[in-house]
Amino acid sequence: MPMQSAPVLALIIALPLLGALLAAWNRNTWSRRAIAISSSTMVFGAFVATVIALIQLSGAEGQVLGFELVRWGPWGDIDLSLGLLGDPISLWWSIVVTGVGFLIHVYSAGYMKDDPGFGRYFAKLNYFVFAMSLLVLADNYIFVLIGWANVGVASFMLIGFWNYKPEAASAAMKAFIMNAIGEVGLILANVLIFVNFGTFKFDGVFNQVSGVSTEVLTAIGLLLLVAAVAKSAQLPLHTWLPDAMQGPTAVSALIHAATMVTAGVYLVTRSHPIYLGSETAMQAVAWVGGLSALFGALVALRQTDIKRVLAFSTMSQVGYMMLAAGVGAYTAAMFHFMTHAFFKALLFLAAGIIIHYLNGEQDLRKMGGLGRKMPAVYWMSLIGVVAIAGIPPLAGFFSKEEILHAVHAEGLTFLYFLGIVVGGMTAFYMFRLFALTFAGESYEERAQQTAYRSGKKNRRTEQAQEAVHHPAGPEMLIPVGVLTVLSVIGGWISIPGLTSVPQNFLGTALGRYTEWHAHAMSYGPELILILAIAIAGAALALYQYGPQGAWRRIEIESAEKRSTGLLATGFYLDSVYQTLVVRPVLGISGFIANWTEPKVVDGAVNGLARLVQITGDTLRRWHAGLVRRYALVVFVGVAGVLAYVLLMF
Amino acid sequence: MSETALQGYLALSALIFTLGGVGIMVRRSPLIMLMCVELMWSGAALALITFARHVGNMDGHIFAFFVMIVAAAEVAIGLALIVVLFRRREEVDADDIQQLRG
Amino acid sequence: MNAALLIAGAIAVAGGLGVVIGRTPVHNVVSLIVSFIGLAVLYLTLDAEFIAIVQIIVYAGAIMVLFLFVIALLTTRRDPVQNRKPEPSGQTFFGIVTAAAVLMFLVGGVLGLEAPGGEGIDETFGQVAAFGRELLTTHVFPFEIAAFVLLVAVVGVVILVGRKQA
DSSP, rough: OOOEOOTTTHHHHHHHHHHHHHHTTTTSSHHHHHHHHHHHHHHHHHHHHHHHHHHHHSSSSTEEEEEEEEEEEEETTTEEEHHHHEEEHHHHHHHHHHHHHHHHHHHHHHHHTOOOTHHHHHHHHHHHHHHHHHHBBBSSSSHHHHHHHHHHHHEEEEEEEETTTTHHHHHHHHHHHHHHHHHHHHHHHHHHHHHHHOOOOOOHHHTTGGGGHHHHHHHHHHHHHHHHHTTOOTTSOOOOOHGGSSSHHHHHIIIISSSGGGGGHHHHTTHHHHTTOHHHHHHHHHHHHHHHHHHHHHHHOOOBBBBHHHHHHHHHHHHHHHHHHHOOOOOHHHHHHHHHHHHHHHHHHHHHHHHHHHOOBGGGGGOHHHHOOHHHHHHHHHHHHHHHOOOOTTHHHHHHHHHHHHHHHTTTTHHHHHHHHHHHHHHHHHHHHHHHHHHHHHHHHHHHHHHHHHHHOHHHHHHHHHHHHHOOOHHHHHHHHHHHHHHHHGGGOOTTTTOHHHHHHHHHHHHTTTOGGGGGGGGGHHHHHHHHHHHHHHHHHHHHHHHTOOOHHHHHTTTTTTOOSTTTTTHHOOOOOOOOIHHHHHHHHHIIIIIIIIIOOOIHHHHHHHHHHHHHHHHHHSSSOOOHHHHHHHHHHHHHHHHHHHHHH | HHHHHHHOOOOOOOHHHHHHHHHHHHHOOOHHHHHHHHHHHHHHHHHHHHHOOOEEEOOHHHHHHHHHHHHHHHHHHHHHHHHHHHHOSSOOOOOGGTTTOO | HHHHHHHHHHHHHHHHHHHHHHHSSSHHHHHHHHHHHHHHHHHHHHHHHHHHHHIIIIIIIHHHHHHHHHHHHHHOOOOSSSSSOOOOTHHHHHHHHHHHHHHHHHHHHHTTOOOOOOOOTTTTTTTTTHHHHHHHTTTTTHHHHHHHHHHHHHHHHHHHHHSSSO
């Protein structure tokens, strides 16, 4: 593929890195304002650089942009040129990463205002943008791996940002370890790629795909899928994502909703020539995506923590993207990635405002009545909820419909209906969240009523009354507003029959799988079905969880109890992993620590030491410093040599 | 020179050599140990001269001569060391000199 | 020749035993001189005239006189060692056993030697002229080195003994 040099690509990764270094270096000396401005400016600079790269790309007449960073070699036949690639796919991701990243930086300035780790937070957030940009802009699998590992580290650091909380620390560790599984898959895939293709560069690899056997492509595809599953929190490696909500909410919005968890989708999309060469790998991607979408939606139905609902929802939505990638509808996957980044970031940031307002309360059952107190957030959340529920004309409808359409066109009927049902469930759990949060009476009002009825005030009630609320400032509301607008209009770039920006833009990079929308309108009945199920889900949720809803009352009355059951615990998967993986590993570790280590290893070491000691003690007697002893030893040696000579020769 | 005679001379040299060795290992006076070293030198020199006679080559004599030279040098230095030791203490016992103790 | 070997050998061994067993330093020195004289006789029987003479003059004469000087200078008492310290365990026993083993191996090796009739020798064998020619032609470099070794020994002795006591 012809390539045009574009140094501006280097700026996209260099600016956030610079910002990270500045923030880290000056975190204790600069004012919070200075740190926030510096970090946000750097990410905004990266965003501008991406826009410039887009302009250059549009003028490049079919060429892609590239910029070589490192060159290893040549060593014999091996000549590794590692650099950045600015093709439509890269820039599509980059614009979302830097754009949403910038909005969330601005939001964070308000959200983290009172946190003592302000500078540290911004350094890590900038570092994440750097790593994610490197990942999506890489023109070879080595940089993908480096970016992959670095976003993992950034995610680890930000989940465990409040490292004094044991839950946050262990959640960070969990995320890191589960991502390590994926990294092993990615490394093995890299090895296979290099062995079979002799290069790491994307164009070099993809040009040779036709010359490689299907088995090899399947193996590479499945290994890449392992990496994608771990990073994108798909079945069965998703359990780290709900726990990752221990991090600051802005982090959850950026990393664990909008960008990093979709890296798996990026990897599959980027590697599409490999997947198109292997039917098995394609099927695996589609089924993993479809089942994850179902699983996430099912579990989200019964979660009581606002952020965990959103986390499982993320898993479900990323499942949609994987499903799309699995049927070859990469355009749809990337379109949904973008719209999802908008409305999920919006929902997370709105949730962050709510949590901020309620002084850290995250339990849905203790919310309610917030619609009257914060109307702006109410309306913006409503738009986000409607968008994710897939109701036109908001963004989610178009992207989700495009995915389902592609699945149907590919002939995967089961997954198609599964996708439709999941759409209904999505509408249900999102409206449940919305209703529990904003509708009805607030927790304090309910507590007061209970107190009046029982005629006494308990301590909890007083606490609730005395609670001081933290309303959100403009630096938090404006990014949410921008995301709201984007959630509304984001879908309009691909209205069947009217616009087709993703298709035209991405088509050059993706080849044949871009034509879905030519058929979109011919499925009128299915469209009605999809809409009907989504609206039914929403209506059911509003009815049951509205101010007078029956299910609402049941849930609120159980507010003090720990929720159990199949859905609330995520099908007990955490417990299953605990039993199947963690316990045995701990058992083996314990065995090694308590038996092997002291008995075998220490035994060997101490035994060796004892042996040396005994030998030394024995030999020491021969070195008493007595000349005559030495003479005796020499004579023994002489006798030995003589005996040897006489007996051997 | 007959085989018996050769063996006799060599056995004698071995006997004198080991006598010296026993003296070094058994006696504690440095002076006597030094004499025993001389005895060992002599045993070795006897073997050299025996072989020189047997082979009919005078190189063995030369070597024995060098042995004497080295022995003379060694005695000179050894006696000097003993003198120094005697100056340091009343009585000298080879076992008292233990600075090489490990 | 065998008679001479036996008698002179017996004298040499007896002298050696005297060195090892003797309790008075002077007795040890005299025994050593006796042993050296016996050895000189043996050298004579081996046609090594020059070496025999050197043995008498240098060894039995000069070196042993040096020993006597030292003994006279330092002590005339009996063996200065008064057994203040116990013998190191097994030193005597193992010393004799090891020496016996060495002797056994050496004699065993000697007796196993196959040496049918040696080379004949000419008139001048072992005489001063032949010796001198050998020494100053073929072995002149070791000769020079030996001279240097003796010089070093002299210097060393002067440094060791001539130094004022600290």
